[in-house]
Structures are given as C-alpha cells and as structure tokens.
Amino acid sequence: MKWPFVVFAILYWLGVVGLMVKWVFFEPLFSVFVLPFMLGVILLLFFSIVKYWRWINSFDKLQRAIIRKNIWSWRFLPAIWEAFREGLLHWRITKKNLLLGYMHRSLAFGWFLLIVVGAVQSRLAIPDGHPMWVAIFFNYFEQDVDISAFKHAVLFANVMDALLIYVLSGLFLAMFKKVWSRPMGMKRTTRHTLMDRVAKMALWCIFPFRLLSEGVTSSLYGNGGFMIKPLGDLIYTIGLSNQAFEYTCWTLYSVALGTFFCLMPFSRYMHIFTEIFLIYFRQLGVHDSDKKTGYTMFELSACSRCGICIDGCPMNKELGIVNMQGVYMLQSIRNLELQKNAEPIAENCLMCDRCVADCPVNLDLSVIRRQVRINNKKDIDSKGGYGYLRDVQPFNSIGRVAYFGGCMSHLTPGITKSMETIFNAVGQKYWYMDRDETICCGRPLLQQGFENQAFELRRKNTELIVNSKATMLVTSCPICYQSFKKEYKLSIPVVHHTEYINMLIESGRLKLRKDDRKVTYHDPCELGRGCGIYDEPRDILKATTTLLKTKNEREHSLCCGFNLGNPLLDIEQQTEIRNASRENLLAPEPDLIATACPMCKKAFMRADNVPVKDIAEIVAENIIKS
Amino acid sequence: MKKFGFVISQGRQLNFDEMHNEKVEKLLELVPSYRLCIGCGGCTAACSAAGFTDYNIRKIHTSFFRAQYEGLDEQLKRCMLCGKCLLVCPRGVNTRSLIINMRRVLANVQPNTFVRKGAEE
Numbered sequence: 096m097k098w099p100f101v102v103f104a105i106l107y108w109l110g111v112v113g114l115m116v117k118w119v120f121f122e123p124l125f126s127v128f129v130l131p132f133m134l135g136v137i138l139l140l141f142f143s144i145v146k147y148w149r150w151i152n153s154f155d156k157l158q159r160a161i162i163r164k165n166i167w168s169w170r171f172l173p174a175i176w177e178a179f180r181e182g183l184l185h186w187r188i189t190k191k192n193l194l195l196g197y198m199h200r201s202l203a204f205g206w207f208l209l210i211v212v213g214a215v216q217s218r219l220a221i222p223d224g225h226p227m228w229v230a231i232f233f234n235y236f237e238q239d240v241d242i243s244a245f246k247h248a249v250l251f252a253n254v255m256d257a258l259l260i261y262v263l264s265g266l267f268l269a270m271f272k273k274v275w276s277r278p279m280g281m282k283r284t285t286r287h288t289l290m291d292r293v294a295k296m297a298l299w300c301i302f303p304f305r306l307l308s309e310g311v312t313s314s315l316y317g318n319g320g321f322m323i324k325p326l327g328d329l330i331y332t333i334g335l336s337n338q339a340f341e342y343t344c345w346t347l348y349s350v351a352l353g354t355f356f357c358l359m360p361f362s363r364y365m366h367i368f369t370e371i372f373l374i375y376f377r378q379l380g381v382h383d384s385d386k387k388t389g390y391t392m393f394e395l396s397a398c399s400r401c402g403i404c405i406d407g408c409p410m411n412k413e414l415g416i417v418n419m420q421g422v423y424m425l426q427s428i429r430n431l432e433l434q435k436n437a438e439p440i441a442e443n444c445l446m447c448d449r450c451v452a453d454c455p456v457n458l459d460l461s462v463i464r465r466q467v468r469i470n471n472k473k474d475i476d477s478k479g480g481y482g483y484l485r486d487v488q489p490f491n492s493i494g495r496v497a498y499f500g501g502c503m504s505h506l507t508p509g510i511t512k513s514m515e516t517i518f519n520a521v522g523q524k525y526w527y528m529d530r531d532e533t534i535c536c537g538r539p540l541l542q543q544g545f546e547n548q549a550f551e552l553r554r555k556n557t558e559l560i561v562n563s564k565a566t567m568l569v570t571s572c573p574i575c576y577q578s579f580k581k582e583y584k585l586s587i588p589v590v591h592h593t594e595y596i597n598m599l600i601e602s603g604r605l606k607l608r609k610d611d612r613k614v615t616y617h618d619p620c621e622l623g624r625g626c627g628i629y630d631e632p633r634d635i636l637k638a639t640t641t642l643l644k645t646k647n648e649r650e651h652s653l654c655c656g657f658n659l660g661n662p663l664l665d666i667e668q669q670t671e672i673r674n675a676s677r678e679n680l681l682a683p684e685p686d687l688i689a690t691a692c693p694m695c696k697k698a699f700m701r702a703d704n705v706p707v708k709d710i711a712e713i714v715a716e717n718i719i720k721s
Numbered sequence: 722m723k724k725f726g727f728v729i730s731q732g733r734q735l736n737f738d739e740m741h742n743e744k745v746e747k748l749l750e751l752v753p754s755y756r757l758c759i760g761c762g763g764c765t766a767a768c769s770a771a772g773f774t775d776y777n778i779r780k781i782h783t784s785f786f787r788a789q790y791e792g793l794d795e796q797l798k799r800c801m802l803c804g805k806c807l808l809v810c811p812r813g814v815n816t817r818s819l820i821i822n823m824r825r826v827l828a829n830v831q832p833n834t835f836v837r838k839g840a841e842e
Contacts, residue, residue: 480798483774502803535801666813
C-alpha cells in the first residue's frame with residue numbers, strides 16, 4: 096500500500112511549490128490553491144444556469160400560462176417559507192425520523208450558516224472589500240491583512256467553530272447511516288450511481304479537510320475559536336505545524352470543494368438548488384402534464400435519491416422487488432435508460448401512491464410514471480375503438496342525482512343495491528347511469544398509458560352527464576371518483592358515496608342506528624391518498640359501528656394489491672400484498688372489515704372468513720325508517 | 722344491446738402447423754398465465770364492452786391461439802381495460818396484460834424485455 100504515501104508526497108511538494116509561487120509573486124488575499132474552488136464555482140454556475148434555462152424554456156403552454164398569471168402575486172411568500180422549511184430545516188424528513196432530520200438539517204442548514212456567517216465575518220474583518228474566496232478560506236487569509244480593528248473576532252471564531260462542529264456531527268451521522276441505517280428509520284437505502292458516489296465522497300471530504308486546514312493554520316498563528324485552537328496546539332505538539340503542510344491542507348480543502356461543485360450539476364446534489372425552484376413553481380400553481388416537460392426535468396433533479404420511497408412500497412415489502420421504486424424510475428429517466436428498462440421500471444407498479452405520500456420532496460411520482468407509460472404505449476394507443484358507444488343516450492334527470500356505480504361495482508351488487516336503498520330512504524330521485532351498461536371512466540386506460548383511448552371515454556361520459564342535466568354526480572368506485580374529480584372538467588359537484596352519505600347524515604336526512612359490531616376500516620388508495628378522503632368514511636363508521644384503529648392508517652394504509660395499476664403482477668403476488676394488508680386490518684380482531692371501494696372489497700372477500708362490507712352496505716343495514 | 726339470432730358461420734379451416742408460431746410464443750413469454758385459460762367465458766360474461774357490442778375476449782383468445790389474426794386488432798381496440806375480467810377469472814389469467822400484449826404482438830411493437838419475479842439487487 097504505497098500509493099497513499101505517493102499521493103501525499105505529491106500534494107506536499109505541490110504545497111511547497113505553491114508556497115514558493117506565493118513568495119515570488121506575493122499578492123495579498125490570493126493564493127494558487129483557491130483556483131480549484133473558483134473553477135468549481137464557475138462550472139457550477141455555468142451548468143446550473145444552462146440547465147435551468149433549458150428546462151424553463153421547455154415548459155408547456157399551460158404551465159407557462161399559469162406562471163405568467165401568478166408570477167406577480169403574493170405566492171412567492173409561502174414559497175420562500177416552504178423553501179426555508181424544506182430546503183434548510185428539512186421539516187418533512189424530521190417528521191419521519193428525528194435523527195434523519197437532524198442529519199439533513201445539520202448538513203444543509205449548518206453549511207448554509209457556515210457560508211453566511213463566514214461572509215459576514217470576512218466582510219466585517221476586511222471592510223475595504225475582498226475577493227469572494229477570502230470568506231471561504233478566511234482563517235488562512237486572516238494572516239495577510241491587519242484585522243486588529245475587528246472587534247468581534249473572537250466571537251465570530253467561536254461561532255464558526257460551533258457551526259463546523261454542527262456540520263461535522265451531521266457528517267458523522269451520514270457515515271454512520273451508511274453502515275447501519277435502521278436507527279434513522281430506513282431499512283433500505285438507495286443504490287447510487289458512480290457519479291453520485293464520487294460526489295458524495297467529495298462532500299464528505301470537505302468538512303474534515305476544513306477542520307484539518309484550520310487546525311494547522313492555528314498551530315502556526317494561534318487563531319481560531321474554542322475548538323480550532325486546542326486542535327492547533329495538538330498539531331503543534333505532534334510537530335506537523337509547518338507552512339508547506341498548511342498549504343497542502345488548504346489545497347486539499349479547495350480541491351474537495353471544487354470537485355463537489357463540478358460534480359453537483361451531474362449528481363444527486365443538484366437537488367439542493369432545484370428543490371427551491373420546484374417549490375416556487377409548485378406554489379405558483381404549476382403541475383405536471385401528461386408529457387415530459389421542463390417541469391418534469393425540475394422534478395427529476397429535485398429528487399434527492401434519499402430512497403425513502405423504497406421502504407413503504409408494497410412491492411418491496413411483500414415481494415422483495417427493489418428495482419422499480421420512485422427513486423430508480425427517476426434515475427432511469429434521467430440516465431436515458433428508458434428504452435432499455437421501460438417495462439420493469441415503469442410498468443411494475445401498483446400506482447398506490449404510497450411513495451407519493453412518503454416523498455420528502457412531494458414529487459408526483461405517479462404522474463411521472465404515467466408519462467413514461469404513455470410514452471411506452473404510443474404505438475398501440477389508437478383512436479376510434481369505441482364507436483359502439485355512439486348510441487348510448489342520457490336520461491333527462493333535471494333535479495336528480497346521477498349515480499355512477501362503476502365497472503367494479505357490477506361485480507359487487509351489494510354496494511349498488513345499498514346505494515339505491517339509501518337514495519330511496521331519503522327520497523332522493525336519482526339516475527343510475529350504468530345500471531345495465533357500463534362505460535368505463537377511462538382511468539384504468541390512462542393509468543396504463545392509453546391516453547387517446549381514455550380521452551374518448553371521458554368525452555362520451557362528459558357528454559352523457561352534461562346532457563342529462565343532473566345536479567350532482569355520486570360514484571361508488573374511488574377510481575371513477577378520482578377520474579371524474581380530477582381528469583374530467585365537470586361543472587357539477589362530484590362526490591364519492593361516503594361523502595354523499597356523510598352529507599345526508601349531517602343534514603339530518605338520514606337517520607342511522609349504531610350497532611355493536613367492531614369494524615376496522617381499509618383506506619382505498621385512490622380514495623385516501625388519491626383524493627384525501629379520510630374523515631368522511633370514519634365519521635360514518637363511528638356513527639353506525641365501533642371503529643377500531645389499525646397500525647397503518649390514512650396515508651400509511653396498505654394497498655389491497657388488486658389495484659389496476661400494475662399489469663405485470665400475477666395472482667399469487669397480488670395475493671401476497673393483499674394478505675399483508677389484511678393482517679394489518681385483522682390485528683385488532685374486528686367482526687367486520689369495512690372499505691369504500693368495490694375493488695378492495697372484492698380483494699378481501701376472496702380470502703376471508705371475516706366478512707367484508709362496503710360502507711354503503713353497513714349504512715343501508717342501519718337505516719332507521721321514519 | 723346486441724341482437725341475438727341464428728347466423729350461418731362461414732366454413733373455415735385450421736392449419737395446425739401455424740398454431741404455434743412466434744406470435745403465440747411471444748405472448749406466452751410476456752403473459753405466462755395465458756396458458757392457464759380453460760375457455761370458461763367468465764371474462765366475456767363480465768365484460769363491460771360486451772354489454773354494447775359483440776366484443777368477445779374469449780373468442781379473441783381462442784382465435785389468437787389458433788393463429789387466426791384477421792380483425793383481432795380492431796376487436797381488441799374496443800376493450801376499456803376496466804379489469805372486471807381479471808377479477809372473475811377462476812384461473813388467475815392476467816387478462817388485462819394479455820389484451821395489452823396481444824395488441825403489441827399484433828402491431829409488431831417490440832415490448833421491452835422485463836424481469837418478472839424477485840429482482841436484481
């Protein structure tokens with residue numbers, strides 16, 4: 096193992112040469128070792144600006160219109176607050192795990208403060224102005240100028256030392272996480288690309304080198320605060336305090352900084368700046384479209400590749416598949432591996448949105464995945480296949496509620512019958528849109544990437560609903576609900592039947608009795624994480640039964656596995672995911688599993704000796720007839 | 722609704738040598754559960770599209786297996802991918818994947834090779 100000594104010797108002699116250069120061409124506040132750092136800064140600025148400029152230019156028309164409309168509004172205020180909270184304090188990660196949050200915060204916020212306080216320090220110490228690198232290498236250049244007039248020198252030196260300790264503690268945790276990530280709340284961490292690893296090494300080198308350089312400088316001149324001074328004394332005792340070694344250390348620090356800055360635009364650390372832009376655009380109201388745009392590029396780069404999406408994913412937990420989670424999908428899009436790996440990565444996903452709920456950057460991973468799927472299917476996504484729907488006519492339903500059971504409800508007639516019972520019990524006239532013949536809402540097609548075909552179905556359903564002049568649309572299937580609510584542009588209110596029943600209860604039109612059954616509630620992915628409906632189903636269940644708590648609830652609910660998002664899973668794999676979800680529901684020993692989705696009901700029904708019921712069925716059983 | 726009644730089918734001949742061609746092989750590779758089908762017709766009975774038209778997934782399945790591809794692509798475009806067939810299938814055939822991949826194979830679009838179970842780490 097000779098090479099570390101060889102490298103060290105080379106660096107040492109470089110240090111000697113650098114010193115000689117400095118003596119010959121003496122220039123205060125400049126030294127050759129700042130060049131790697133400056134080069135890094137210049138390259139970082141250049142590549143960042145080029146990239147951001149290209150991405151902003153490839154926003155689509157709608158996104159541009161939204162930006163133009165909202166740019167002169169107060170929306171930048173919440174954006175600044177969110178950027179501060181997420182970019183520096185890492186609030187969402189802290190909520191997941193305190194230690195993980197501390198680690199990210201100390202590196203981000205600590206480094207940020209180090210830069211800001213360092214800039215203030217050098218500005219106050221050298222009031223005549225100085226080149227930018229002086230702030231970064233202040234302890235070194237401190238000797239070149241007279242700073243006797245600087246009153247707060249000791250205070251600033253101590254603060255800078257405290258900040259360096261703060262950053263180093265985060266760095267220590269990061270290294271610890273590499274070995275053992277469990278205490279940080281992460282079972283699995285991401286497999287990084289080579290570029291990311293090199294960038295990470297450069298980042299990890301920066302602060303120890305800074306500590307060493309400041310220590311050596313202190314051993315020569317006795318500057319520094321409460322930590323650096325004793326370190327300087329120690330170095331002096333060891334006998335390493337000489338100027339050539341000092342020069343070497345500062346060179347290493349500068350090279351580490353420069354390398355990190357050079358690699359930043361091409362590695363995961365691009366997320367540091369990109370997240371701020373993304374937060375701003377998001378606050379302006381920009382959202383993803385069905386095509387890859389500049390906004391998608393911002394999202395791709397804002398992913399910090401932390402891998403938090405891996406742990407919660409049912410594909411990982413139940414099936415041990417760890418090549419398709421959000422972080423890897425984005426990686427493959429970034430690295431243009433799509434042609435090679437499109438199928439396993441983009442298609443093998445339940446679209447249960449669990450990763451979307453977990454993501455600390457709030458990336459809309461499912462929409463990006465859908466973009467890839469649309470791209471995969473563009474050869475077979477045809478128009479004109481649904482000519483047979485031409486003759487379907489709307490029913491004149493002025494003053495009526497339109498009820499859309501959805502395809503799946505036809506396989507669970509209990510739900511639609513119960514809904515009819517409820518409509519009749521409150522005397523609400525309704526039009527059961529798909530009593531005999533169902534036109535799908537189009538969401539299953541869209542989720543698979545058949546954009547044009549989904550559009551045709553949407554157009555037909557919109558035409559039917561608008562021409563029927565119904566006052567409200569009630570759906571029983573959360574998939575249809577999400578589709579009607581988000582993808583259709585309907586002017587009438589769209590409600591899921593749990594919302595509708597809850598409205599009836601609140602307005603006093605529907606009187607229910609409470610029975611003594613104990614129930615656990617399964618949050619359907621599309622209803623809960625998809626549309627944020629968590630409370631209405633629970634309120635209804637509390638009014639009719641005793642609702643038990645489960646371990647994974649609300650946004651942490653487990654997918655039933657029979658979801659239409661994944662076309663690749665076979666029935667055994669689906670069953671495994673279902674069983675995990677079922678175990679969670681059966682743990683509190685309920686008499687009954689309640690859900691609000693025909694698909695989830697069907698999935699649990701297949702296994703169970705414990706009965707499974709939709710909320711509509713429970714309500715229909717408990718109506719008090721007046 | 723489709724009008725039922727007596728029709729006279731055209732006479733046809735099956736060439737057994739053509740039946741196991743590369744299209745079927747490709748489909749079997751993409752959707753291994755394809756071979757589990759027993760032709761019970763549950764999928765067709767549950768089908769949303771079949772409520773409006775004579776779209777018949779069981780028939781398409783059989784025709785594909787017999788290498789009679791005429792008109793299949795036009796037929797398959799009528800599917801709304803709602804997934805009811807998937808839930809009623811007693812054999813666990815992944816019908817949605819079957820439909821998507823039949824269209825791919827017929828359109829001669831090369832689906833990307835994919836890893837099925839487990840995963841590389």
